[in-house]
Amino acid sequence: MVRKKSFVLVMLLVVISLISFTGCQYELVKKKRLSPEEERALREEQKREEEKRLFEESLAKKEYSGIEGEVWESTQLKDIYFDFDQYDLTVDARRILTENAKVLVAHPTVIIQIEGHCDERGSNEYNLALGEKRAVSAKLYLIKLGVQGSRLSTISYGEELPLDTGHAEEAWGKNRRCHFVILSR
Amino acid sequence: MQRIKCLYVFFAFVIGLIFLPATVEGIIYIDIGSPQIRKFYLALPEIKDLGELPHGMKEEVEKVLTQDLIISDLFYLKDRAQFPQGTVYVTEENVDFTAWKNVEAEFLLTVGLKAEGDTVSTEFRLFDVVQGVYIAGKRYRGEQEGVRVMVHKMVDEVIKQLTGERGIFQTKIAFVTDRLGNKEIALMDVDGNNEHIITNNSSINISPEWHPDGKSLLYTCFRRRNPDLYQLFLSSKNVVLLSAAPGPNATSAWSPDGKRIALMMRGSDNTEIYLLDSQGKNPVQLTKSWDNKVSPTWSPDGKQIAFVADRSRGPQIYIFDLPTGKIRRLTYEGKYNCSPAWSPKGDKIAFARQEEGGFQIYTIRPDGTDVRRLTREGSNESPSWAPNGRHIVYASRRGGNYELYIITADGGGPWKVTSSISNETEPAWAPWLQ
Numbered sequence: 157m158v159r160k161k162s163f164v165l166v167m168l169l170v171v172i173s174l175i176s177f178t179g180c181q182y183e184l185v186k187k188k189r190l191s192p193e194e195e196r197a198l199r200e201e202q203k204r205e206e207e208k209r210l211f212e213e214s215l216a217k218k219e220y221s222g223i224e225g226e227v228w229e230s231t232q233l234k235d236i237y238f239d240f241d242q243y244d245l246t247v248d249a250r251r252i253l254t255e256n257a258k259v260l261v262a263h264p265t266v267i268i269q270i271e272g273h274c275d276e277r278g279s280n281e282y283n284l285a286l287g288e289k290r291a292v293s294a295k296l297y298l299i300k301l302g303v304q305g306s307r308l309s310t311i312s313y314g315e316e317l318p319l320d321t322g323h324a325e326e327a328w329g330k331n332r333r334c335h336f337v338i339l340s341r
Numbered sequence: 342m343q344r345i346k347c348l349y350v351f352f353a354f355v356i357g358l359i360f361l362p363a364t365v366e367g368i369i370y371i372d373i374g375s376p377q378i379r380k381f382y383l384a385l386p387e388i389k390d391l392g393e394l395p396h397g398m399k400e401e402v403e404k405v406l407t408q409d410l411i412i413s414d415l416f417y418l419k420d421r422a423q424f425p426q427g428t429v430y431v432t433e434e435n436v437d438f439t440a441w442k443n444v445e446a447e448f449l450l451t452v453g454l455k456a457e458g459d460t461v462s463t464e465f466r467l468f469d470v471v472q473g474v475y476i477a478g479k480r481y482r483g484e485q486e487g488v489r490v491m492v493h494k495m496v497d498e499v500i501k502q503l504t505g506e507r508g509i510f511q512t513k514i515a516f517v518t519d520r521l522g523n524k525e526i527a528l529m530d531v532d533g534n535n536e537h538i539i540t541n542n543s544s545i546n547i548s549p550e551w552h553p554d555g556k557s558l559l560y561t562c563f564r565r566r567n568p569d570l571y572q573l574f575l576s577s578k579n580v581v582l583l584s585a586a587p588g589p590n591a592t593s594a595w596s597p598d599g600k601r602i603a604l605m606m607r608g609s610d611n612t613e614i615y616l617l618d619s620q621g622k623n624p625v626q627l628t629k630s631w632d633n634k635v636s637p638t639w640s641p642d643g644k645q646i647a648f649v650a651d652r653s654r655g656p657q658i659y660i661f662d663l664p665t666g667k668i669r670r671l672t673y674e675g676k677y678n679c680s681p682a683w684s685p686k687g688d689k690i691a692f693a694r695q696e697e698g699g700f701q702i703y704t705i706r707p708d709g710t711d712v713r714r715l716t717r718e719g720s721n722e723s724p725s726w727a728p729n730g731r732h733i734v735y736a737s738r739r740g741g742n743y744e745l746y747i748i749t750a751d752g753g754g755p756w757k758v759t760s761s762i763s764n765e766t767e768p769a770w771a772p773w774l775q
Contacts, residue, residue, distance in 0.1 A: 222523055222544030223566050241655060241677065269566075278700070279679040279693060279722055280517075280547060280767055281592040282649055282656050284568065285605060285612045285635040288589060292610045311567060312589060316524060316545045323738070 207262050218337060220317075227269065232259045233336040236294060237329065241278065243289040245297055249334075253294060256336060257301035264307075267340040270294050272312045273319075275328035280314055287312030294334045309339070370448075370469070370476075370503040371415055378751060381503075383416035384446035384470070389430040391455040398488060402454055402463065405489050408532055409496040409510050412732075414753030415503065419446050432466060438473040446470045450499060461485045465495050467502055477502045489534060509727045513771040514734055515539075515549035515558055516745060520763035526560050526573075527765075531727075533745070533758035539573060548592055549769045553599045558769075559583070561591040570604065570621060583621030588612070594637045594646075603627070603637035603646055614648050614661070627661060628668070638683045638690070640707065647671065647681040647690055647707075658692055660707065671709055680723050683707075685772075686730030689750060691715075693722045693735075702735050704750055715748050716755065725770045734758070734768040 190198065214231040233256050236249035245253065260266060272287030272294075291310035299305045320327035371378065388403050410416055425440035431451045441449050449468040455461065464480035479498055481491045490511070497508030510531050518527045518538065526549045529536040540546045545563040552558065557574045570583045570590040584590040588607025595602055602617040606624065614627045614634045628634050632652035639646055646661045655676040661668050672678040677695035684690065689704040689711075699720025705712045719739035726733055731750055736743045743764040748754035759765045 220566075222542060223563055225566055277720075278656070278677060278695070279636065279649075281605075281636045282633075282651075282679045284547075284589055284591050285633040285649075285651075288607070288612055289610075289633055296610065309587070313545070313563070314547075316547065316563070 204262075211259070211263055215338065215341075228338040228341070230259070230336075230338060232256075233268070233338075235333045235335050238290055238332040238334075240275065240328070240332065241286065243286060243293045245293055249294075250297065253297050254301060257298050257303050260298065260303045260307065261301075263341075264304075265341060266338055267307045267309075269309045269311055269337050269339050270298075271317075271335040271337065272310065273317060273331055273333050273335065274315045275331040276315045276318065276323070277328065278315075280316070284312050284314035287314045290332075290334055368476075369505045372504070378415065380415060380417050382419055382445055382447045383410065384419045384424060384441055384444065384449045385410065386421065386424055386426075386431065386449075386451055387428070389451070389453045391430075391453045392457075394454060394456050394461075395485060398456065398461070398485070399454060402452070402488060402492055405492040405532065406452065406496065408756075409493060410499075412531070412747060412754070412756050413496065413500055413508070413510075414732075414749045414751075415500065416448070419444060431468075433468075433475040433478070436468055436475065438468070438470055441468070441470045442473075448476075448503070452495070456485065459485060461488050461491070463488070463491050463495065465499065467499055489530070489532075493530065493532075506729060507773055509729050509732055509770075512728060512773060513555075514725075514745070514758075514768050515551065515771065516736075516759075516768040517547055517549065517766045518761075518763055520761060526558065529759070531747070531758070533760065536759075539575070539578075548767060550593045550595060551769055551771050552595055553597055553772055555772045555774045559593045559595065559602065561589070561593070570602075572621075581621075584617055584624075586624070592636045594639055596639050597641050597643045603639065603648075605635045605637070608634075614646065636680060638681045640683050641685055641687045645707070647683055649679050649681065658690070658705075671705065671707070673709075674712065678703075682724045682726055682733075684726050684730045684750070685728050688730070691724035691726065691733055691750070693724065699738075702733065702748070713750075715750065715752070718755075721746070723767050725768050727770045728773045732770075734770050736766040736768060 215228045218227050218229045234252045236252050270291040272291030274283035274287050291312060295308045295310055298308055318331045320330045388399055390399055423444045426437055447470055449470050452465045454463045460482055462480055462482040466478040467476040469476050483491055493510035496510050500508035513528050515526055515528050517524050523543055524545050524547055525538045526540040526546050527536055527538045546560050548561050550559040557572050559572055561568045562571050568589045568591045569585040570593055572581045572583050586606055589605050589612060591605050593602050593604040600619055604615055605612045606615045611631060612633045612635060614637050616625045616627055632650050634648050634650045637646045637648040644663050647658055649656045650659050656679050658671040658678050658681045659668050660671050675694040678692055680693045682691045690707060691704050693700045694703050700722050701714055702716045702721045702724050703712060703714050719737045721735050721737045724733045724735045732747055734745055734747050737746045743766045744757055745759045745765050745768050746755040746757050
């Protein structure tokens with residue numbers, strides 16, 4: 157009872173203070189008419205707008221030398237890493253893919269390409285196949301997490317686009333990855 | 342214009358004169374078909390200048406000649422300090438076989454060099470010291486800038502006279518270089534000279550593969566944001582997009598008759614071996630299973646294709662029998678075997694195996710026996726056979742960058758043939774030009 161009384165009191169104060177701003181009168185009337193469902197929808201809409209804004213902010217154009225077309229990278233879509241000669245998803249990779257899937261579900265118009273990359277060890281040719289398989293592993297997992305398959309394409313760069321050109325595990329570990337680029341927003 | 346010039350150079354190099362040998366042609370002195378070739382002792386006296394020569398030419402010819410003879414891996418070059426007949430230019434008229442026999446030479450090769458205006462002529466005479474006979478001699482004439490080519494031609498002729506088979510020193514090696522920052526396809530002579538880039542499109546260009554006629558190359562390029570297969574014709578420089586299915590159109594291998602192309606393409610969530618026709622059309626899926634397949638290579642009779650598959654976790658080499666459609670596994674030792682290359686003679690398949698500290702080049706017989714390790718030092722990948730079925734070029738990294746090396750399947754070499762600060766990888770030895 158006490159809680160209800162104080163709630164009424166607070167509301168009263170709020171109403172009075174709002175009425176004193178005549179410019180806000182219309183807003184008040186409008187807000188008053190919102191049902192809880194509508195309010196939730198409004199909040200969600202605002203949240204979506206905010207997410208969209210943050211996503212737009214996270215984007216950067218990316219040009220690949222000698223490769224036609226322009227793609228975008230988002231800091232919200234994180235790379236996943238693999239063990240040597242493996243295309244199985246590690247626990248870490250699954251965790252990151254779950255985060256990436258949330259981003260993709262939140263932005264249903266976004267179409268991405270999953271790039272499979274390898275370290276320099278082994279034949280360039282086999283690594284081209286391995287990169288393909290890594291990209292497919294990531295794609296299948298994203299589909300399992302609810303992302304539409306038609307929004308996901310794959311490409312293998314094999315060992316041809318290393319992030320780090322070093323010749324030791326420190327570099328190799330960074331190069332065995334799937335990278336996500338945005339083909340269309 | 343380019344083509345006209347090429348033709349001109351070609352005609353300029355036509356052999357000028359053949360000294361008639363004393364014996365009937367056709368004797369095989371060295372059987373390179375035998376499993377273990379015995380090397381012969383060759384006496385090569387200093388090159389004779391038969392007139393005034395441009396500065397440095399004699400030294401260059403000497404260098405190319407010696408290098409080719411060493412890489413041929415058929416000879417031990419005798420120490421010149423013991424040579425008889427002083428500085429006399431030895432010909433069929435004045436040769437003293439007894440004196441050369443006394444220094445334990447089995448063959449004698451004398452070379453003369455003469456410049457005339459813008460042209461240069463060079464001649465050789467080859468003697469069988471043991472039998473005491475003059476085997477053959479030829480003279481070549483051409484432009485001075487083509488003197489290296491003349492020497493390669495000469496060594497090929499010497500080898501043909503002794504073995505009955507063509508030499509490899511006029512063939513080319515295609516490879517991938519990153520000297521411009523990106524990966525481009527380049528060509529070079531067998532000795533690493535005369536390098537030039539043939540793709541030059543600033544994209545990623547990989548896996549060069551020669552057409553059996555030696556006139557065009559297949560390669561894979563990422564220009565259209567997909568690994569597509571292209572054919573580049575060397576004389577016209579024309580480039581044709583052959584196969585551009587989504588996913589890899591890569592690791593191509595031309596059938597020995599030039600009618601089909603085996604390659605890796607996308608399967609269902611994996612990669613498979615497909616066959617295309619020579620125009621890159623009408624794909625036929627050859628393999629079908631869950632694992633990745635890559636790197637097809639044809640047996641010279643065109644009936645089998647060796648390839649890499651990773652169904653046993655690591656990549657291993659398998660052989661697909663085209664008449665029966667049956668697949669058998671070839672390699673069992675080692676966790677990682679890749680890059681099979683079927684010898685043009687058919688008797689061996691070269692491949693790379695991962696060892697502790699890097700990859701090494703091996704050969705294996707197509708029946709799975711006689712596994713031989715050919716390299717020791719560094720990490721060695723991507724073997725490719727010379728058309729003689731004896732020499733193998735491969736990429737090797739020994740601390741710094743990747744360079745190209747040559748070995749023979751019977752234990753000769755290695756000889757380093759490139760020298761750069763960039764990475765030279767994925768060599769493909771051209772066939773003999775028809």
